[in-house]
Amino acid sequence: MSHPESVLVVGTGLIGTSVALALRGHGVTVYLSDRDAGAVRLARELGAGTEWTEGRTAEIAVIAVPPHLVADRLAALQRAGAARFYTDVASVKALPLRLAAALGCDLTTYVAGHPLAGRERSGPAAARADLFLGRPWALCPTEETSPDAVEALLGLIKLCGGEAVTVDAAEHDRAVAVVSHAPHVAASAVAARLAEAPATALGLAGQGVRDVTRIAAGDPDLWTGILSGNALPVADVLEAVAADLAAAAAALRASADPDALDDVTALLRRGVTGTGRIPGKHGGPARAYATVQVIIGDRPGELARLFQVAQAAGVNIEDVRLEHAPGLPLGAADLLVQPEAVPALAEALRAHGWQLP
Amino acid sequence: MSHPESVLVVGTGLIGTSVALALRGHGVTVYLSDRDAGAVRLARELGAGTEWTEGRTAEIAVIAVPPHLVADRLAALQRAGAARFYTDVASVKALPLRLAAALGCDLTTYVAGHPLAGRERSGPAAARADLFLGRPWALCPTEETSPDAVEALLGLIKLCGGEAVTVDAAEHDRAVAVVSHAPHVAASAVAARLAEAPATALGLAGQGVRDVTRIAAGDPDLWTGILSGNALPVADVLEAVAADLAAAAAALRASADPDALDDVTALLRRGVTGTGRIPGKHGGPARAYATVQVIIGDRPGELARLFQVAQAAGVNIEDVRLEHAPGLPLGAADLLVQPEAVPALAEALRAHGWQLP
Numbered sequence: 001m002s003h004p005e006s007v008l009v010v011g012t013g014l015i016g017t018s019v020a021l022a023l024r025g026h027g028v029t030v031y032l033s034d035r036d037a038g039a040v041r042l043a044r045e046l047g048a049g050t051e052w053t054e055g056r057t058a059e060i061a062v063i064a065v066p067p068h069l070v071a072d073r074l075a076a077l078q079r080a081g082a083a084r085f086y087t088d089v090a091s092v093k094a095l096p097l098r099l100a101a102a103l104g105c106d107l108t109t110y111v112a113g114h115p116l117a118g119r120e121r122s123g124p125a126a127a128r129a130d131l132f133l134g135r136p137w138a139l140c141p142t143e144e145t146s147p148d149a150v151e152a153l154l155g156l157i158k159l160c161g162g163e164a165v166t167v168d169a170a171e172h173d174r175a176v177a178v179v180s181h182a183p184h185v186a187a188s189a190v191a192a193r194l195a196e197a198p199a200t201a202l203g204l205a206g207q208g209v210r211d212v213t214r215i216a217a218g219d220p221d222l223w224t225g226i227l228s229g230n231a232l233p234v235a236d237v238l239e240a241v242a243a244d245l246a247a248a249a250a251a252l253r254a255s256a257d258p259d260a261l262d263d264v265t266a267l268l269r270r271g272v273t274g275t276g277r278i279p280g281k282h283g284g285p286a287r288a289y290a291t292v293q294v295i296i297g298d299r300p301g302e303l304a305r306l307f308q309v310a311q312a313a314g315v316n317i318e319d320v321r322l323e324h325a326p327g328l329p330l331g332a333a334d335l336l337v338q339p340e341a342v343p344a345l346a347e348a349l350r351a352h353g354w355q356l357p
Numbered sequence: 358m359s360h361p362e363s364v365l366v367v368g369t370g371l372i373g374t375s376v377a378l379a380l381r382g383h384g385v386t387v388y389l390s391d392r393d394a395g396a397v398r399l400a401r402e403l404g405a406g407t408e409w410t411e412g413r414t415a416e417i418a419v420i421a422v423p424p425h426l427v428a429d430r431l432a433a434l435q436r437a438g439a440a441r442f443y444t445d446v447a448s449v450k451a452l453p454l455r456l457a458a459a460l461g462c463d464l465t466t467y468v469a470g471h472p473l474a475g476r477e478r479s480g481p482a483a484a485r486a487d488l489f490l491g492r493p494w495a496l497c498p499t500e501e502t503s504p505d506a507v508e509a510l511l512g513l514i515k516l517c518g519g520e521a522v523t524v525d526a527a528e529h530d531r532a533v534a535v536v537s538h539a540p541h542v543a544a545s546a547v548a549a550r551l552a553e554a555p556a557t558a559l560g561l562a563g564q565g566v567r568d569v570t571r572i573a574a575g576d577p578d579l580w581t582g583i584l585s586g587n588a589l590p591v592a593d594v595l596e597a598v599a600a601d602l603a604a605a606a607a608a609l610r611a612s613a614d615p616d617a618l619d620d621v622t623a624l625l626r627r628g629v630t631g632t633g634r635i636p637g638k639h640g641g642p643a644r645a646y647a648t649v650q651v652i653i654g655d656r657p658g659e660l661a662r663l664f665q666v667a668q669a670a671g672v673n674i675e676d677v678r679l680e681h682a683p684g685l686p687l688g689a690a691d692l693l694v695q696p697e698a699v700p701a702l703a704e705a706l707r708a709h710g711w712q713l714p
Contacts, residue, residue: 175558188628195631201532220625242602268577271545274552307661
């Protein structure tokens with residue numbers, strides 16, 4: 001697998017600019033293009049590359065535009081001979097392939113792609129070079145795709161830190177309907193109830209509803225485009241979810257009959273099974289770290305002292321999660337360490353005056 | 358507001374034991390009771406208090422049992438004269454009040470309560486002294502409740518670090534249906550689709566679906582009890598969510614007509630409005646920290662060195678978030694600092710060889 005020397009990014013939004021930043025970090029020559037001159041300028045100022053000028057030929061062109069525009073852009077770029085190979089980053093894959101075929105694009109040099117990464121924010125200013133680190137990146141070669149085009153995309157994915165997953169386009173679309181598109185709509189429907197709820201209700205919101213609805217903050221127009229590009233697979237999943245929720249509501253209304261509640265419990269059990277099938281963070285096996293919890297004050301340098309004490313005790317802190325509470329002088333830190341290091345760390349922290357719950 | 362000197366915790370599961378640990382941290386005498394002798398022993402070993410023996414009278418009894426058992430336990434405790442005042446922590450409030458009245462309990466000494474805190478795990482071993490820090494804690498006094506009982510509960514909530522929210526019981530139940538109970542079922546229904554999805558689909562799961570489904574890992578039997586105790590308000594919300602999802606599915610099936618998609622966009626917009634109404638973390642205003650991102654290696658002690666360098670540069674790191682990627686030597690750390698400290702920190706990190714994206 002070789003690394004691309006030059007890449008053209010077409011569309012300098014969140015994903016396109018993040019790809020550009022990741023590649024620039026590895027010394028790749030990156031050209032930028034966008035119909036919005038301001039977006040290109042901002043991406044350039046962020047260090048994402050230089051502006052594209054007609055006549056150049058990049059090794060790969062990354063088409064980072066909404067799903068229904070990918071094929072148009074691919075056809076135009078191929079006519080201009082802008083690159084040796086082409087890919088896109090749209091979150092649906094059957095649609096751009098179908099439109100590209102209909103437009104008579106050269107399908108040997110095009111590999112449909114989809115990095116499974118994103119943020120609630122959009123635009124080049126939200127871009128991050130590390131956006132793809134350890135995240136799945138789907139690629140959907142067809143029978144027509146040349147092996148060289150696939151190799152080129154694999155090299156690009158590797159440079160961006162993504163984990164390549166080769167999958168059929170139709171299978172990809174059914175998969176993302178289940179793990180991304182329908183969950184987005186479900187989160188929106190839960191969040192929509194909050195739009196109408198009295199202020200008292202919002203005052204009782206805990207971490208659970210925050211997590212469930214976080215992605216519902218995404219751009220509605222962008223998401224309508226994504227959903228309409230994968231309409232039937234998403235509709236299938238949403239209908240199944242709606243039916244389960246309607247059945248749960250009916251069971252609760254009939255809950256004077258205890259047997260009615262069995263349906264609710266069964267749905268909750270299926271949910272537990274489903275969450276258990278999600279691979280560990282970043283798709284890797286969950287690391288078996290142990291957690292040492294410590295109460296920390298809001299004093300300057302306290303975290304630094306804590307890390308020093310851990311280091312002096314020969315303990316490497318693998319991860320740390322802080323919880324601050326406003327108006328309170330105290331917070332809790334979860335320190336993740338190798339299980340065998342727990343006693344040494346706890347002893348060292350206590351010896352230096354920290355309170356362990 | 359005075360602090361209770363002695364508290365009886367009835368039911369040493371996650372919430373009861375967490376209350377006990379929080380109070381013990383402030384020197385309160387805590388007595389523990391549970392039908393399951395093993396649960397009491399474990400809570401005791403965790404330092405949550407000493408075992409309750411008949412004949413003692415605590416200042417407050419905290420009844421931490423499932424919603425439908427609260428009134429029974431309250432009646433028995435009042436007969437035994439176990440405490441001056443009584444409260445519970447069940448996540449529904451109209452049901453225990455109604456049952457308590459039916460059982461002829463003394464409603465002057467009882468204040469229904471509900472700390473809005475929890476974890477996906479249950480049992481005393483999952484308890485945390487800081488579980489309630491900065492979290493809302495609802496209390497639902499009625500016309501019969503004595504002011505002294507309310508004062509006593511407010512003192513207990515304060516010791517636990519919670520934020521007291523006084524609310525009518527019926528209003529509480531409608532509120533938690535929207536911000537907790539229905540979101541739980543919706544998360545379960547999304548997660549239930551994952552239970553049936555092919556393995557490929559799970560391989561494409563990103564952070565979004567993880568967040569949406571996190572709470573669906575909760576105990577199905579415990580949650581069936583909660584939902585059945587708040588059946589009608591939850592059914593109302595679930596029906597509305599199911600109707601929105603069914604309508605979105607129908608709109609997507611009809612998406613050859615672009616007007617049909619307007620309904621989808623409208624739902625997504627209502628979702629954005631809803632997420633915008635959720636108060637900042639812990640109910641406080643979001644702190645305006647700036648983020649400095651740095652690429653870190655997996656070398657032992659690297660985080661400790663990073664904190665030392667920050668400290669030497671006079672910069673206090675307020676929060677840190679790490680992203681590790683399996684199989685890759687690199688990860689990214691987001692360091693949250695006061696905005697004015699960003700240049701000094703960035704310069705210090707670069708000077709010590711760290712790479713900033």
